[in-house]
Amino acid sequence: MASNQLQKIIKAKIWKFFGGIKPKEMKDTSDCKIEDLGLPSIICIPIDRHLGKDGEILVNVGDHVKKGQPLTRASGRLVPVHASTSGTINAISKEVLPHPSGYTGLCITIKPDGNDESVDLEPMKDWELKSSRELLERIHNYGVEGLGGAQFQTDFKIKSALEDSKTGCNVLIINGAECEPVITCDDRIMQEQASDIALGIKIIKKILNPKITIVAIEDNKPHAISAMQSACDGIADIRVIPTKYPSGAARNLIKIITGIEIPYSVHTSECGIVVNNVGTVLSVKEAVVDGIPVISRVVTVAGQSMKKTGNVRVRLGTSVRFVLSNCHLYPEFHQRIILGGPMMGFTLPTIDVPITKSANCILAPTVNEIPLLRQQSNCIRCGRCARVCPSRLVPYQMYNQSKAKNHAACLKAGIRDCTLCGACAYVCPSYIPLTSQFRYEQAVEMHIRDAERRNQIAKQRMQQKEERLKAEALERQAKKEAALARIKAQKEAEANMTPEELAVARAKALEEAKAKARERKEAILAQKQQQAKAGVDDASNIKRLKDNQDKAIAIAKHQGHIEKPAAVSEIPENTIEQQVANAQLEEKKILPQALKKGATVRLEELTVTYHEAAKTETAEPKLVGLPPDDRLHNPEPKKVIPSVLMSAQEDKKEVNILPDIFRKKNITFKKII
Ligand code: SF4
Numbered sequence: 001m002a003s004n005q006l007q008k009i010i011k012a013k014i015w016k017f018f019g020g021i022k023p024k025e026m027k028d029t030s031d032c033k034i035e036d037l038g039l040p041s042i043i044c045i046p047i048d049r050h051l052g053k054d055g056e057i058l059v060n061v062g063d064h065v066k067k068g069q070p071l072t073r074a075s076g077r078l079v080p081v082h083a084s085t086s087g088t089i090n091a092i093s094k095e096v097l098p099h100p101s102g103y104t105g106l107c108i109t110i111k112p113d114g115n116d117e118s119v120d121l122e123p124m125k126d127w128e129l130k131s132s133r134e135l136l137e138r139i140h141n142y143g144v145e146g147l148g149g150a151q152f153q154t155d156f157k158i159k160s161a162l163e164d165s166k167t168g169c170n171v172l173i174i175n176g177a178e179c180e181p182v183i184t185c186d187d188r189i190m191q192e193q194a195s196d197i198a199l200g201i202k203i204i205k206k207i208l209n210p211k212i213t214i215v216a217i218e219d220n221k222p223h224a225i226s227a228m229q230s231a232c233d234g235i236a237d238i239r240v241i242p243t244k245y246p247s248g249a250a251r252n253l254i255k256i257i258t259g260i261e262i263p264y265s266v267h268t269s270e271c272g273i274v275v276n277n278v279g280t281v282l283s284v285k286e287a288v289v290d291g292i293p294v295i296s297r298v299v300t301v302a303g304q305s306m307k308k309t310g311n312v313r314v315r316l317g318t319s320v321r322f323v324l325s326n327c328h329l330y331p332e333f334h335q336r337i338i339l340g341g342p343m344m345g346f347t348l349p350t351i352d353v354p355i356t357k358s359a360n361c362i363l364a365p366t367v368n369e370i371p372l373l374r375q376q377s378n379c380i381r382c383g384r385c386a387r388v389c390p391s392r393l394v395p396y397q398m399y400n401q402s403k404a405k406n407h408a409a410c411l412k413a414g415i416r417d418c419t420l421c422g423a424c425a426y427v428c429p430s431y432i433p434l435t436s437q438f439r440y441e442q443a444v445e446m447h448i449r450d451a452e453r454r455n456q457i458a459k460q461r462m463q464q465k466e467e468r469l470k471a472e473a474l475e476r477q478a479k480k481e482a483a484l485a486r487i488k489a490q491k492e493a494e495a496n497m498t499p500e501e502l503a504v505a506r507a508k509a510l511e512e513a514k515a516k517a518r519e520r521k522e523a524i525l526a527q528k529q530q531q532a533k534a535g536v537d538d539a540s541n542i543k544r545l546k547d548n549q550d551k552a553i554a555i556a557k558h559q560g561h562i563e564k565p566a567a568v569s570e571i572p573e574n575t576i577e578q579q580v581a582n583a584q585l586e587e588k589k590i591l592p593q594a595l596k597k598g599a600t601v602r603l604e605e606l607t608v609t610y611h612e613a614a615k616t617e618t619a620e621p622k623l624v625g626l627p628p629d630d631r632l633h634n635p636e637p638k639k640v641i642p643s644v645l646m647s648a649q650e651d652k653k654e655v656n657i658l659p660d661i662f663r664k665k666n667i668t669f670k671k672i673i
């Protein structure tokens, strides 16, 4: 960041962001003190997360847990979840999650015992002496994630700013804007816990060492502004910003505070700017100084269908039903319950969903307060949606592309940059549900991305397999060439030997070969015993089968039975070969009979020469083996599949070179005409 830009920021210059709207504020609950809602009868804590895989579960059904006890292990970026009260684990099962689609995810259900007994807290009183690594570890292990809505791992965000930015952290912004109408939970915690937030800011500052720290608060929160001004004296600058929706979105807030417009393809931390919500900062303080993990959050309860509105502290995992019944919901016909604010929230498919870290508001509006969806009409190309979009998108175009299922065009139009702020839908005179469509499109886009990733992995595996097979073929070729060279050298050496010397040398070679065979046999036996002990799974069986088949093919090749495969298209139609080739697709067992008629057959990419047996008319024709020197008596080789070859060799009792799996094979025959 240029130093003159930094000077402008220090001088409290305020910039404007593109687009935005000014909806009715409806922040009546701003004066309502935070109340503790108490213990529900059941707690259901989701452990499915949108980033990475589920954490490793540390508890079992029937276990007794205490408040603050970790239920999952932290893995990678994923933070652990903690029990929000003491009780017994009732179930670990899939439950409905707070999502517009009503999809299910893995949850741990706790039956509270009513004692609310906590684990021994481990406050980090000397946090000022701790290193950044220790503090970040603490933040991670105590489950601190963004409480502003995105639920992004706080430690990861801070770490990224330290690692990704070339200049370190320039600006630390504490987000107290709370721009969405109705919601006042951040406002209340700033009013009631300003000193705790200030301590949280100090901890983050110690890790990041930013050049400037700013707390951004919208000018419609005078009480919060004065509380924070007195608490953050000497810790952070309080920047009062104009009320405009969505100024609280991270990129918009960065634009307002620093004048920098960060493209959506770049992470904010790469520019040395970190934005943390005030609720998250409070959680950092509680995790580090008090040793309390994130087990509760403040939720705004609003709407004219509620008798009691205000801000309540709710244990994570409490059901929305419990909150509504404690705040005395008087439902009307077709009552809607919205999770989140009126702009970014969504109607819940059921009220039996748990409160999570990202749930900042429960809204139970009457039809008069927020009308039901009006009948949508056609787009009139008025362009209002594009004028208010802070991400500089063209919503009506994106909507049409999404409706036409043209996902590639939608992606190109910038669906990933949509923050689902709802400003476009708010101003649309045709009442087109733009935001809902974009939420759906983003889910589809994520699905496509996942599928592409999986395809990529499969492709890589295939490439690796091909490379491995190629390397194995080369290795085999090298071995073969070495063996031929050895034989040649041996023959040359034998040519100069006397008959006695030759006899001694051959006896010695025979002994060596026998010793080698014994060794190999013992090794195979030992391996078999080991496998029998460990229990051979299906995968290893398949591998063994393949290895054995490769081995058999190698033997066949060595004995000179393999020929170049004939393409099916090259086989003349209506011949016995064609019939066999066709029939092979359905029944391989007809092959021996076909072979008896002297047909040429094809199996996948491999065909082997077959030397016809003496013609005897039996119901089950007998197959014969193929000694390499048999060519002299059968000058016209015929083709045969490896399994037939194996069976033929079995008949000749050449079992010492054949794996068991082939020897045990039963081949039955079926006549073809
Ligand atoms: S919902 Fe998306 S498209 Fe609509 S205004 Fe917000 S960012 Fe723009």
Ligand code: SF4
Residues within 6 Å of the ligand: 378, 379, 380, 381, 382, 383, 384, 385, 386, 395, 396, 424, 427, 428, 429, 430, 431, 432
């Ligand atoms: S605001 Fe509505 S009607 Fe106007 S261009 Fe956008 S989608 Fe069309």
